[in-house]
Structure formats: structure tokens, C-alpha cells
Amino acid sequence: MTNQNVVVPDAKQGIDITIAMALPKSLFSPVVPKPLPAAPGGYFTITRKRFSKKTETGGKISSWVDSMRDSSPTRVKSTTSLLETEEKNSWIVNHPSALNMFEQIVKGSKGKQIVMFLDYDGTLSPIVEDPDRAFMTNEMREAVRDVARYFPTAIVTGRCRNKVALAAASAVVILKVYSFVRLAGLYYAGSHGMDIEGPSKNNCKYKKGGVLFQPASEFLPMIDEVYNILLERTKSIPGAKVENNKFCVSVHFRCVEEKMWAILVEQVRSVLNDYPKLRLTQGRKVLEIRPTIKWDKGKALEFLLESLGYANSTDVFPVYIGDDRTDEDAFKVLRNRGQGLGILVSEVPKETNASYSLQEPKEASSLVQQASCYTFICGNNYS
């Protein structure tokens, strides 16, 4: 049975958060946060300011390629300079591990309704070469299923909403452990939040179940058209992969040789010249073509909170876990609201609006698992 309205027990009610710490270690700390590894050359020094200057549509091809290279390092420095070590140390002080800070997070959320927002690629699933093989692990799937029993939980992703569901479902089929139905209790915000669906049985006050919002629906034919043109224009570039994400298109260059990146960007840019209502952004070894509407993952987060009845509430504690630039819009919303917390999944320091960090999806799985274990125990004994 699900109980998505579970509120984190309040200390005033006599709940001792140290109870969580007293639970078996295997339940609560399956992953010990690793010390930060040496950052690959050039990665963490890229600033958002610098990135945005160079990646607006209309910038030079060479700027795009520079930006792609900056965020996709191929060289790993053998030694780390003192400056870099200091920068890494100060970054971790400012963005501590959410696993290490679990007790404080529980304190901060006491008496409030937690709402979980989870990015997919790089957060729930590890980054792999083939986007069609980016499955969640068995463990992660279980953690997400469990946490969704206690708190409203949304997956917020650049992927096509149906495809994310399919990726999750395929994992179920392959592993033959969980059924897809167990994830029906989640909200899905696909296409960078432009395609929002609620669970069929839920407490969504805006509308019960089904598609809740599609702010870019008028762009559907245009996106299809651009997807087909891009397929054609990039087919001669070895390794390039074009993905139709319904309200946006991804052009992957993870498997494209660096010397071909300029040609790829040139092709994409030349197509977009004929579509001024579309814009080009960049993710992890991917170029993203999106409508120019003012909608992003941050707006999707606000929309979902409003749908759940928490638009102006001070009694809500949204937790957003993500790894990519597109997740920064959501981190920013939380920072501006002064509510909840953003958690960046990253092995290396990055400029971010998130307050805490985790190094890899495995740690995200542990944190999500801890949240549901804690709530299960405290809810049973104290609420």
C-alpha cells in the first residue's frame, strides 16, 4: 500500500532522528561516499557564464566545438595542481555529500511533506555509450519504487516520457524481478519537462492521472520534421545518433570522433537556420534541439508542486537530484524558493546551484533508499 502523504516526523513529536543511524548499516549506508577523484583536465574550470556565452544559437561553430570539448574531456592529467586540489576541497565543503548530511537533511525536512524529483540519465542510470541501453539497476529500481510509496515522486528528464517508462520497463523484463506496474505511482516529466504525466492513482489535485501538461504541443510537427532532416544530414557522420524525444531532439556525439564534431555542429546549425523557433543547447555529449518557449525542468518542478497543492506552501520539502546542466534550472527554483534542496550528482566539482552532492547513481540509490527506510521505521513506530 502506498502512503504518499507521509510527512517526515517532527522532533516535537518525540522522534529521535538518531534512530535512523541505529539501523543496520546495510540498510542505511550501503555506499560510503568516495573521496573526490582528480578532475579531468579542463572539466571543472568551465563556468556557466562562459558556457552560456559560447553556446547561444548564432555563436561560431568553433565556439560550440570548444564548449563540447570543455565538457567532454579526453585527456586526464597525471598530476593535480595545488590550486585544483584546493578548488576541489572548497567545492566539497560548499557542496557536501548528501549521504554524509542525511541527519541534517532529515532535520531540515521535519514536519514537512517531502516531494522527490529525480533526473534519469546520469542520476538513476549510469551514463553509457548507447542511450537505448541506459537501464536502471535492479537496486535503483527498488529504491525508487519504495520511496514513491511514501512521497510523491517525479522523474524529470530530457528523454521522451514514454521512452523513459519503456527503459524502466525493459529493465524489469530483462531482470525479471519487478513489474512495470510498480512504477505506475510516479509522475513523469519528459522532454525536459514539456510532457508531464501523473500517475493513475494519485493525490494530484490539478487533474487525476494521465497527461497533465504539454506546453509545447504546437511544436510536435516541427520537431518531427527536424528529427527526420537531422537523421538524413548526420547519417554520413560515423557514431552520430539522433534521438526523437517528442518535444525535443537529441543529437548524440559521444561516439563521434572529435575531429568530426565541427562538421556535426555545422550540420545541426544549418538545419536550425530554417527553424528560428527552435534553439540549441548542450548536455553530456549531446546537442539538444528544443522549442524557444520559456519552459524547463525548473518550470516543470513548479508546475508539479502546484498540481500537488504546494504552490505557496511552506510545509513542503522538495528534493531534486540531477547531474546535468538542464537540472540547474530546477536547482535554481529551489534556491529562489528557499525550500528543499538540490543535489548534484557529479564526480568532479562543477559550478552549480545545488547545495549538496553525490558522486554517482549508486550513491543516489543509497540516499533514496535511506529516505524510505527512515520513513518506514519512524512512520511505523512514531507517527
Ligand SMILES: O=P(O)(O)OC[C@H]1O[C@H](O[C@H]2O[C@H](CO)[C@@H](O)[C@H](O)[C@H]2O)[C@H](O)[C@@H](O)[C@@H]1O
Ligand atoms: O534529463 P536526463 O534524464 O539526464 O536526459 C538527458 C539526456 O540523456 C540521455 O543522453 C545521455 O545519456 C546517454 C545514456 O547514458 C548517453 O549516451 C548520452 O551521451 C548522454 O547525453 C538521452 O539519450 C537524451 O535524449 C537526454 O536528453
